[in-house]
Amino acid sequence: MRPYLLAENNWKNLKNSKIELAILPWGATEAHNFHLPYSTDNIEADFMAAESAKIAWNKGAKVIVLPTIPFGVNTGQSDIYLDINMSPSTQFAVLKDIIEVLNRQEIYKLLLFNSHGGNEFKSMIRELGLIYPKMFISVTSWFKTLDRNKYFDDPGDHADEMETSLLLYLKPELVLSKEKWGEGKEKKNKIQGYSEGWVWSERKWSQISEDTGVGNPALATKEKGKRYFKDVTKKMAGLFCDICDADIDNLYE
Ligand SMILES: [Zn+2]
Numbered sequence: 001m002r003p004y005l006l007a008e009n010n011w012k013n014l015k016n017s018k019i020e021l022a023i024l025p026w027g028a029t030e031a032h033n034f035h036l037p038y039s040t041d042n043i044e045a046d047f048m049a050a051e052s053a054k055i056a057w058n059k060g061a062k063v064i065v066l067p068t069i070p071f072g073v074n075t076g077q078s079d080i081y082l083d084i085n086m087s088p089s090t091q092f093a094v095l096k097d098i099i100e101v102l103n104r105q106e107i108y109k110l111l112l113f114n115s116h117g118g119n120e121f122k123s124m125i126r127e128l129g130l131i132y133p134k135m136f137i138s139v140t141s142w143f144k145t146l147d148r149n150k151y152f153d154d155p156g157d158h159a160d161e162m163e164t165s166l167l168l169y170l171k172p173e174l175v176l177s178k179e180k181w182g183e184g185k186e187k188k189n190k191i192q193g194y195s196e197g198w199v200w201s202e203r204k205w206s207q208i209s210e211d212t213g214v215g216n217p218a219l220a221t222k223e224k225g226k227r228y229f230k231d232v233t234k235k236m237a238g239l240f241c242d243i244c245d246a247d248i249d250n251l252y253e
Helices: 042-059 088-104 122-131 161-170 192-196 224-245
Strands: 022-025 063-065 109-114 136-141
Touching: 022 088, 022 224, 042 161, 042 224, 088 109, 088 122, 109 122, 109 224, 122 136, 122 161, 136 161, 136 224, 161 224
Parallel strands: 022 063, 022 109, 109 136
Antiparallel strands: none
């Protein structure tokens, strides 16, 4: 039993314990090129959060990882078979219910551990922060913690070399053999501003990619996945410890 995972812990252990920080991993259920499982983001969230929490726990941090929420915002993939969308307003309701429990039980620190690019929590956190002023709610996306170019030769955006490397390391039995991998070629918007990133509209996924991937996975290896995983979780563990130690009424110098 890993005591830092709520799903594995028990009432006997937990009823008298004092948790400092709750961590809520949030994934998605969606196609990842031809070759990766629909639960790719959830697998990444589960493994990343558990390993980071393990390192932090062993340094004395009282953290608890809540079960991963398996559905994310997939509004741009409505025509991709069995991509499951959870709308932002539903996410808000789920998040509010969880925060209501934490707040009532005086666990005032919550970290959203995001694993899917379509999930955006900042505006929800602003709104919920006003409703629950004692709560200190943060969000991090593990895939933004490190410079991917230092770990991968051709990093992309979705089901790319990075995600394929991670899955080859974490769940190789769920990755199709290499000759079945798509190239993850992305069609760019004809209007320049969109490619430059200073104007945004939702991408119609089935129109920008033939295989649902964005980024070529061809150079993925298990070793690259392992190296990246180790460094991300080490950095995340440091964050967990820092938030645990922080006095939330005295954060700024
Ligand atoms: Zn993904």
